[in-house]
Each structure stands twice: as structure tokens, then as C-alpha cells.
Amino acid sequence: MVRLLFEGIVYLLGQAEFISSFIILTFIVILLSKSIKRHARSYYWFFGIISFLILLQFLNGLFHISPVNLYRIPVLGKILASNIHMVGFGFPLLAIIMYVGALNPKRPWVKKILNIRKELSIISGFPILSHSLIRITYNFTDALKFFSDKDAYMAQNEWAKSEMGISFSNAGYLLGIVLFVLFMILWITSFDSIHQKLGKHKWKRIQRWSYLLYALLFVHSILLHIGWMMSRSMGEGGNEHIVQGIIAIASTVLVFGSYLILRIRKAQKDSRKKARVLLHS
């Protein structure tokens, strides 16, 4: 039974990584909510050390300091990789932080997540920093090369079969830099010391930018998947990638689309409530 459940989870993670990670991580976050609140600093240290190891390995790769490759170490390698590739951890975590804002705060499990929203935002910064470090160094610079001379890029990169597909994914990589700047502003202002310095009103005004971040996250993900699907479908053995691409896009549309509907409904409900209070005062 346990083996069957485990195999089912592994299968789901392989086929629909984002949506299954989103659901599993939601359960984990709820289960760990008390511990995250109580030992927030330990969690920051844990994810901070992972990001530091990623930085070390990154520098090692650039300057060939040591033959050790941290990604080859069992378990640790997987943890490091999952903190660079957003789909298994950083993305579902951001989606939870976003989604919980559209739910009824009176529900006990929603309350539990809302109570640690700030801590989760700080934790999410570590995988995003690692992701950005690697992606800005490689994909962003590659995207700049592509848009500055498309013909030369297509000629130099034989794997690039569809110019349109490469345009989509590279537009997604360029958008990453906007996401990075926006996220850094929101992340730094999540820390209590900065929050207090800014004051409540200024802080709230800045945090409203998180809606733009969510919208751009959606666009980043969709551009990448459309681009990869188009480039790969032109290449060999495309079918499996197309199915996975469609599942990834459908999952992202489902999560972000349902969030949008719930958030608009909540805003309407809140404004009706405010109007009633004003009427009776």
C-alpha cells in the first residue's frame, strides 16, 4: 500500500511536477506551520546554507577550483538542484503564498498558512536567488545574444529548430530580469527591520507590487513552456515533451486562473462589507 502510494506520487511528480508539488507542499507547510513560526531563523539558515553551497559550486564551475561536484553527492545534489529549478519547490511555494491571499482567512488551515506568510516569503527568496544566479549567468546572456543577432544565433546553435519557439523562451528569460528586480524589492521589504523602517502605509504600497509579480510569473512560465514545446516539437521525439508541456501550461492556468477568480470575488465581498459598515456608521 505504502509502496503503491509512493510510486503514485513519483509518477505524478514526473508527469505534472508543478501541480503535484503545489498540493504536496501545501500539506507540508500546514503540518510544519507551528515549527516554521517558532524556528523561522533555523529555516532561513537551512535554505541560506543551501543557496551558499549552490554559490560555491557555481564559483567552482567558473574558476575550476576543485574537482568536487556537489551536484553528484547523493541527496545533497538533489536538494541543490531542486533549489535551482523552480518547478519543484520555489514555484509551488510562491503559488501557495499567492493563493492563500484569496482564500477565506477564517478557515483553520488557511489561518495556519497566513500566520507564516511572511516566513514563507523569506524562505522563497533563497531558491529564487539561486535560480536567478544560474539563469542570469547562462540563459539571460544567451537571450541577449539571440535578440541582438537572430541569424548568427540560429546558425551557431544547431539544436535550435524553431526561431519562433526560441523567441518565446528567450523572451521568457529576458522577462526573468524584471521578475528578479521586482522580487528583490518585495523580498527585502519582507524583513521586519525594513518593514518597521518603512512604516505601515509605505510598506503596504510596495507590497501591492506583488500582484504584478504574480502576473509576470504566469507569463514567465507560459512563455518558457510554449517556447520549449515549439522548439522541441520541430526536433526529434517531440511527443512526450508536448504532452508534458501541455500539462505544465494547463496546471499553471488552473492555479493562476482559479486564484484570479477567487481574489476578485474576495475583493468584491470586502468592498461590499466596507460599504455596509459605512452605511451603518
Ligand code: HEM
Ligand atoms: C533573468 C533571470 C531569469 C531567467 C533567465 C530565468 C530563466 C528560467 C528558466 C530557464 C527556467 C526553466 C528551468 C528552471 O526551472 O530552472 C525558469 C523557470 C522558472 N522561473 Fe525563471 N528565470 C529568471 C528569473 C526568475 C525569477 C526572479 C523568478 C521568480 C521571482 C523566476 C521564476 C521562475 C519559475 C516560477 C519557473 C518555473 C516555470 C515552470 O516550470 O512553469 N525566474 N526560469
